[in-house]
Structure formats: C-alpha cells, structure tokens
Amino acid sequence: xxxxxxxxxxxxxxxxxxxxxxxxxxxxxxxxxxxxxxxxxxxxxxxxxxxxxxxxxxxxxxxxxxxxxxxxxxxxxxxxxxxxxxxxxxxxxxxxxxxxxxxxxxxxxxxxxxxxxxxxxxxxxxxxxxxxxxxxxxxxxxxxxxxxxxxxxxxxxxxxxxxxxxxxxxx
Amino acid sequence: xxxxxxxxxxxxxxxxxxxxxxxxxxxxxxxxxxxxxxxxxxxxxxxxxxxxxxxxxxxxxxxxxxxxxxxxxxxxxxxxxxxxxxxxxxxxxxxxxxxxxxxxxxxxxxxxxxxxxxxxxxxxxxxxxxxxxxxxxxxxxxxxxxxxxxxxxxxxxxxxxxxxxxxxxxx
DNA sequence: GACGATACGGAACGCGCGCCCCGGTTGGCA
DNA sequence: TGCCAACCGGGGCGCGCGTTCCGTATCGTC
Numbered sequence: 504x505x506x507x508x509x510x511x512x513x514x515x516x517x518x519x520x521x522x523x524x525x526x527x528x529x530x531x532x533x534x535x536x537x538x539x540x541x542x543x544x545x546x547x548x549x550x551x552x553x554x555x556x557x558x559x560x561x562x563x564x565x566x567x568x569x570x571x572x573x574x575x576x577x578x579x580x581x582x583x584x585x586x587x588x589x590x591x592x593x594x595x596x597x598x599x600x601x602x603x604x605x606x607x608x609x610x611x612x613x614x615x616x617x618x619x620x621x622x623x624x625x626x627x628x629x630x631x632x633x634x635x636x637x638x639x640x641x642x643x644x645x646x647x648x649x650x651x652x653x654x655x656x657x658x659x660x661x662x663x664x665x666x667x668x669x670x671x672x673x674x
Numbered sequence: 675x676x677x678x679x680x681x682x683x684x685x686x687x688x689x690x691x692x693x694x695x696x697x698x699x700x701x702x703x704x705x706x707x708x709x710x711x712x713x714x715x716x717x718x719x720x721x722x723x724x725x726x727x728x729x730x731x732x733x734x735x736x737x738x739x740x741x742x743x744x745x746x747x748x749x750x751x752x753x754x755x756x757x758x759x760x761x762x763x764x765x766x767x768x769x770x771x772x773x774x775x776x777x778x779x780x781x782x783x784x785x786x787x788x789x790x791x792x793x794x795x796x797x798x799x800x801x802x803x804x805x806x807x808x809x810x811x812x813x814x815x816x817x818x819x820x821x822x823x824x825x826x827x828x829x830x831x832x833x834x835x836x837x838x839x840x841x842x843x844x845x
Numbered sequence: 846g847a848c849g850a851t852a853c854g855g856a857a858c859g860c861g862c863g864c865c866c867c868g869g870t871t872g873g874c875a
Numbered sequence: 876t877g878c879c880a881a882c883c884g885g886g887g888c889g890c891g892c893g894t895t896c897c898g899t900a901t902c903g904t905c
Contacts, residue, residue: 646817
C-alpha cells in the first residue's frame with residue numbers, strides 16, 4: 504500500500520472515530536470525509552461501505568470489552584454486572600456503542616455470545632433471574648444505552664436494570 | 675365538510691392506525707395513502723403533515739391511558755406500576771407507542787407530566803427509589819418499549835424494570 | 846527525470862420519501 | 876338539472892445521503 508494511502512486511511516478512521524462517537528451511525532459520510540480532509544471517494548477506496556467503516560471503528564472497542572469479561576470469574580453475578588457496567592460506561596460517553604448492536608450483525612452476535620455465557624453462569628449460580636434470555640439482555644441493554652443520550656441519568660438507569668436482574672430468591 | 679371528504683378522512687385514519695401500529699412511524703406516507711385507496715394529496719388535505727396524522731392516531735390511546743391513571747389512588751406504587759404495565763401491554767402489540775414519545779413533543783410532554791405525578795407520589799410514600807426523575811422514567815420506558823419489538827420477552831423486560839424501580843428501603 | 850501504476854477529489858447518479866400543485870371530477874344546494 | 880365550490884388523484888419537486896465514476900494528481904521505481 505502506498506504511503507499516503509495509509510496516511511489517508513488513518514485520517515478517515517480518526518475522523519470516523521470522533522464523529523461516530525459523538526453523533527452515532529447517522530452522521531453523513533460526507534461529513535466524515537470532510538473532517539478527514541478527504542473526498543468521499545477516498546473513503547470508499549478504503550472501506551467498501553459505510554457499515555464497514557463503522558464496524559472497523561467499533562469492533563476494536565467491543566472486542567476489548569468482551570476480552571476483559573473473564574475477570575471476576577469467581578463470582579458469576581459480579582462478572583455479568585461488571586460487564587454490563589462497562590458497556591454502560593462506554594455508552595454514556597460514546598454514542599456508537601448502542602448503534603453497534605443495530606448496525607453490525609457481527610458485533611451483535613459477538614455481544615450476544617459473550618452475554619449469553621456470562622448470563623448462563625450467573626443463572627446457574629441462582630443469583631440472576633432464570634427467565635431472562637441472552638436476547639432479552641442484548642435488546643434491553645440496547646434500549647438502555649440509547650436512553651442514556653436523551654437526558655436520562657446513566658448511573659440511575661444502570662442501577663435499575665442491575666437490580667431488576669437480581670434473582671428474587673436472593674435479594 | 676363534504677360527505678366523501680369525511681369518508682376519506684376516516685379511511686386514511688383507519689389505514690394509518692393499522693400501518694403505524696405494525697410498522698411504526700417509519701411507514702412511507704404513500705403506503706398509508708395506498709392502503710386507504712387514496713392519493714397522497716388527499717392525505718395532506720386532511721392532515722397538514724405526517725406527524726399530525728401520527729399524532730391524531732396515537733393521541734386518543736395515550737390520553738385514554740393517562741386518564742385511567744388515577745385508579746389505585748390509594749397505593750401510589752401500585753398506581754405507577756399499573757400505568758407502566760398498561761404502557762408496556764400496549765407497546766407489546768402496537769409499535770407506534772414507543773414512536774409517540776419520539777415523534778410528538780405534545781404526547782411526550784403529556785406522558786412526562788402524568789408519569790411525573792405518579793412517580794412523585796410513589797417516591798413520597800418511599801416505595802420507589804428517590805433518585806429517579808420523570809425524564810429518566812420517560813426515556814427508560816421508551817427504550818424498553820422499543821426493545822419489545824426486537825425479539826425480547828415483553829413481560830420479562832417489564833418485570834425487570836418494575837423490580838429495579840422499587841425502593842431499596844422496602845424490598 | 847520520466848513513466849506507469851496507484852490513489853485522490855468531487856461532481857454526479859439513484860433512490861426514497863415528505864410534501865405540493867393542478868387538471869379533472871364529484872357532491873350538494875338552488 | 877345545472878352550477879360552483881370543494882375535493883380528489885397522482886405526477887412531480889426538493890432534499891439528503893450512500894455510492895460510483897473518471898479526469899487529474901501523486902507516489903515510487905527504473
């Protein structure tokens with residue numbers, strides 16, 4: 504790859520990181536190109552589609568979150584809650600976290616799998632309500648993450664959800 | 675108003691009721707007109723904008739819900755929870771309930787006010803956590819209602835939120 | 846320093862959708 | 876029944892945005 508091609512690719516990624524984070528997936532692609540000091544055509548030379556660019560930007564962060572999910576491996580409920588908290592903290596600052604679930608089927612599947620594992624263990628331990636499915640959790644989180652950018656208090660929202668997830672058997 | 679004008683107006687409302695309910699606010703207006711057996715121009719003769727049509731369709735249902743909020747006036751927590759349950763039940767079947775909060779500022783304000791009253795009384799009684807605001811609740815509900823149309827189990831979602839809202843003082 | 850391949854920029858296309866306009870039609874009153 | 880006002884249908888406009896195309900500029904090698 505040519506030298507300035509690599510440089511431009513990085514400029515596009517940088518601009519996309521910032522704009523997706525502040526405005527979500529809905530930023531016009533031309534705006535990203537503009538902020539990168541580049542034409543729209545250049546963006547498409549490096550990423551086949553807007554979705555691909557978005558995924559390139561978010562994938563790293565999501566993967567990192569999932570990779571760190573195995574801390575607290577001794578306390579399953581704590582492990583799940585820590586993961587959800589991490590998601591919420593990220594989403595409170597970056598608007599693209601919630602869009603990732605909608606826009607990229609890949610990322611959605613990754614999250615679904617990770618949450619499924621954590622959830623399953625916590626449910627076996629009996630500390631999280633047994634009638635919640637991984638899909639319920641993914642979708643509920645998506646709704647909550649979106650809500651954080653509309654005037655609600657992120658911390659309170661998270662606490663409500665976490666408390667609601669507790670098993671009734673063990674209050 | 676002329677006779678067939680009234681008839682067409684009703685046909686438009688009927689088509690809009692069905693399509694907004696199944697597909698949400700995002701149905702193309704031409705599709706509504708088509709289902710009503712009418713041209714798009716006719717729709718605009720009766721409603722100045724797509725939003726206005728949407729509001730005409732949803733306003734009735736929302737107002738009815740709010741009007742019935744004063745049952746259970748003796749138990750504030752029960753009153754609030756009954757109202758939220760009613761919202762959830764409606765949203766589980768009709769997709770436009772969640773859009774109403776986003777699309778129509780009027781309906782959003784109505785809901786905000788109604789929820790604010792119910793919430794305030796429940797908080798004074800000490801049975802609902804005191805750090806939740808009416809805005810938090812509106813936005814949280816919006817997220818939850820949307821989640822119901824994406825494969826989650828509505829009943830479980832509602833239970834989680836209701837449990838999460840309980841005051842820690844009184845489990 | 847010249848030449849071919851590679852990459853760039855931005856004008857332009859296609860599409861979907863909200864909304865408007867106008868020639869034709871229909872309803873109801875005299 | 877005839878006439879005028881009210882109303883209808885649907886073609887069309889404007890806009891935003893994702894995507895593509897191509898003439899031009901730039902890189903890197905010989």
